[in-house]
Amino acid sequence: MTPSTILSRADLDFLLHDWLRVSELCERERYSDHSRETIDAVMDLSAELAEKYFAPHNRKADLNEPRLVGEEVELIPEIGEALRRFADADLVGAAMDAKVGGMQLPYTAYLACMAWFYAANVSTAGYPLLTTGNANLLLTHGSDEQIDRYVRPMLEGRFTGTMCLSEPQAGSNLADITTRAEPQPDSTYRLFGQKMWISGGEHQLAENIVHLVLAKIPGSPAGTRGISLFIVPKFLVNDDGSLGERNDVVVTGLNHKMGFRGTVNTAPSLGQGLHTPGGEAGAVGYLVGEENTGLKKMFTMMNEARLGVGLGATALGYTGYLKSLDYARSRPQGRQVGADPASPQVMLTGHADVRRMLLAQKSYVEGALALGLYCARLVDDEKSGSPEQAAAAKTVLDVLTPIAKSWPSQWCLKANELAIQVLGGAGYTIDYDVEQHYRDNRLNPIHEGTHGIQGQDLLGRKVLAGGGAGLTALTERITATCDRAAAADGSGGSGGSGDSHAPDGSHGDEAELAALLRPRVTRLIEVTTELATVGASDPEAFLADATEYLEATGHIVIAWMWLEQVLALGYRGAGDGSGGGSTDAFAAGKWQAARYFIRRELPIVDAKFDLLAAGDRTTLDMRDDWF
């Protein structure tokens, strides 16, 4: 069988089973209905559906943007077909509780399955991403009645969901939203305002759309503490679950994007009187939880969406890598330096500079995938572990979330840039997928909190929370990995059964790699402590270079993920039929990518830490009129 150019099943199996031991999760109460076999079955199905129903219309959706016709949005029919197949396979609720109709799959396995859809067609996969995030928020914060009325139909694929945060004048800064929610005598609300950048905000893919809308109730406190969260369905839902009147929420314009075109992006108006449910204007909304607690609740969805965005960015990088590799392996071009010009050409992979571009991609995308699944494993510990495990997982996950969102958005975009470069002129044409992946992926550093916002979140909130507990927990884990690597020293993984001496000099040099990582972890701790001191007296200077801090920390985390992966090689080959162990080409590739990243990419953090430690004021001192 030709290997898929969507994703690598061998890599996913390695990460899920040899490294993250997802089967062990199945020994826990929550996941006791699952096993390696059920997980393999869902993965097989996901790969099949992705290949058969998602990938084929990826380009067509790009070339045929959504159109607004009256109040309705027209999409190519293949999107609806794909989403029906997805829902019919019970994948919307794959990770949700059985009691609401979910499959209660370990979240780690679920995200690995979702990666197939993102890689095959990120735009079409955007609809279930938003729907499951929406459903999970309501499962956490909604009433039983709200869950029955809105979540169950989402799991059946009859309803989809959105998150409506931004407004034309308020994007990164939600404190300034002006959408107004007027309380009504029947304890519903009527909403009036204009939202912006709402993905999936209008379409005919489902019977109904459940908008989750942030708005302010008159008299609420200024800023983010006065924001409440509402359910605003496109059609009101009757008590028996049937659809009622059309609500007064109408899309008045579409945003035309450079990529991600299959996910319709809308500007919906609420309460413009275009419909009059109950005889009057105003979008009917139902409060979720208490008043003025909306932003906090929305973070339930945003945190999940941030992992999803990171994984989507990763999947685009991964498929671009596989496609550029496929091209490089089959495209003859040039010869080795000094070769006879009459000798046959070599394949592109015969050139060190092309291997550099492929190794860079491999190190970014496989490192990012490892991080995404590691975070998912933490979610599983939160959901199914002991109280201690759950608390420990939450502490680390809080710190990792901004990195898991931003690092893949930056570096898997870079991977797509390199994929184009490997193909050369061909990569710049629409005859190949890589240019679309590059355009699609450019959205990821923007939505669900920009790159800059993630930096503020990491440095301004996460690492110092609980007296620095987040950073301590993270760096302890990284140091423990370094300790294992130092002890392993060529044995191919502590406790592992394999011999990590791969063919042709690809021996296991865990200790070398750990020695490169460890001083950077120490430096991270030192610099964070110094920055915290600055923060006490000058909050603006403290956060001025939060983005540099985010990027340096991200590189350390990915280096850690690489060290973890080579240590896990020793556990391979326990019955997957692929040969396995740590001596095959797969293992040699992991080793070389780990070396590539840790030797060649990790050192850029030093310059960033120098900058942070020096308290460089260049950007801080810059004035508007000097530009």
Added chain:
Amino acid sequence: MTPSTILSRADLDFLLHDWLRVSELCERERYSDHSRETIDAVMDLSAELAEKYFAPHNRKADLNEPRLVGEEVELIPEIGEALRRFADADLVGAAMDAKVGGMQLPYTAYLACMAWFYAANVSTAGYPLLTTGNANLLLTHGSDEQIDRYVRPMLEGRFTGTMCLSEPQAGSNLADITTRAEPQPDSTYRLFGQKMWISGGEHQLAENIVHLVLAKIPGSPAGTRGISLFIVPKFLVNDDGSLGERNDVVVTGLNHKMGFRGTVNTAPSLGQGLHTPGGEAGAVGYLVGEENTGLKKMFTMMNEARLGVGLGATALGYTGYLKSLDYARSRPQGRQVGADPASPQVMLTGHADVRRMLLAQKSYVEGALALGLYCARLVDDEKSGSPEQAAAAKTVLDVLTPIAKSWPSQWCLKANELAIQVLGGAGYTIDYDVEQHYRDNRLNPIHEGTHGIQGQDLLGRKVLAGGGAGLTALTERITATCDRAAAADGSGGSGGSGDSHAPDGSHGDEAELAALLRPRVTRLIEVTTELATVGASDPEAFLADATEYLEATGHIVIAWMWLEQVLALGYRGAGDGSGGGSTDAFAAGKWQAARYFIRRELPIVDAKFDLLAAGDRTTLDMRDDWF
């Protein structure tokens, strides 16, 4: 007057006059018809034409790709109108000799004028870029009769030109082209073959198209030494200059690109018998110069095209920077850390992280523009200086050409990425120009020699040529600038009349910046010497990381350009009416961008040099089957 968001005239004037002293060129014989006044007039005209006829259809050309209808290509009419205006203003031959109808403008001033067109509409400006390159090649290598027959009509805008190098199976490696040129009894040739990636290869913008085609004459040596160069006109040209028969060169397909869409990109077939000039199939071609010297001659055009590509990349970066600055200055969003949520929002420029993204762009695009114009100034020294000046200029220009092509292609693309980020979601939509600039600019690291090819050229040929004369000449110039900076130490430029202490602490710290640059120059020399030793025994290892070498050297060169610019600030204000000197906001901005680049970006070269010095073999050792 609102400042243009196409380019900054103030910056161009500063670079041309205060720094590069283009007026001094006008004292030389070749440029004695010119002066600051004539240069200003051509610049005014270029800015006006760019704004009026090029910028307005930039988006329209992107949204309306060229279409192949039968043998002809249909373009939107605005492209033809713009090119007529351009030719009517005598700009095609602006830098060419008066004796062939050119304006004989200093090349430095000419490139500065061209930057307006690239920034306004890089796709439409692509046609004159190719035409002037083609004409210059024929002026250098063609016979008088060829010049009269083909070049003069190009200057009049009646003919356009192309360069036909690549073939479907031979892109970066031209040794493998198979287009065949059969000699005929009348000393013409008949060409047969398939070309690929030919920009401007078919259109109705001109009466005729002059293709410059690389082909092999049967019996020639294998490899690049067996390549000859031919003129293959779309229509044969009679002795009286009138058009004759349609030649047997026909476009059989168009390439559909992610950007740069207004420049039609074609796959032309030669000798398919679709036309039969003189009654038989075969594209009629006329040899330029001697047989088997074609590639060397084509480099005349390629070197010029490489400077042009670098400048085009720079111009796209520059206009994207100005547009994102314009947005950031007028878009209110968020507040300072800890501010009262009820207080008014600040503009985006009020956030340090946004200033970081703007300063990064400024440092890339103004640094790249300085490099492009510095190279143009070297071209002027070659053309008009004493034999010693000309030889010295050629030595440095040879080394700088791969950098002037690749550095802007990489970093001004990065600038466009940051421009999108400054705009956030808006930047990802087609309502703003920055997303198109990003797509357009992605071509630049590919065409006219990929990024990797530039690295091979720099390390494999240029720096070691003449016993290392190229690198010595370059580093001597950089060191001389460092010496001047160390001596200046706050005086605002050695010999300058101004006081470099700009407002609010923006004092002149030339010595600090020189001290950061100098050790990296030393390191460059050391590492080059080490690599040369490797090259003697292992050519593959020598060139394996040529790209890293290219990028590190590029950063040093741009840091040098920044030091040059701050030293030149002291010469400002000599009658340009802008206030001038080195104490105004313009000077403060230059200082801050110089600090930004040298303090914050230059240090990344250290990790690259460490890698090169260590002889890292990670990419070299990687094997195809390990991916």
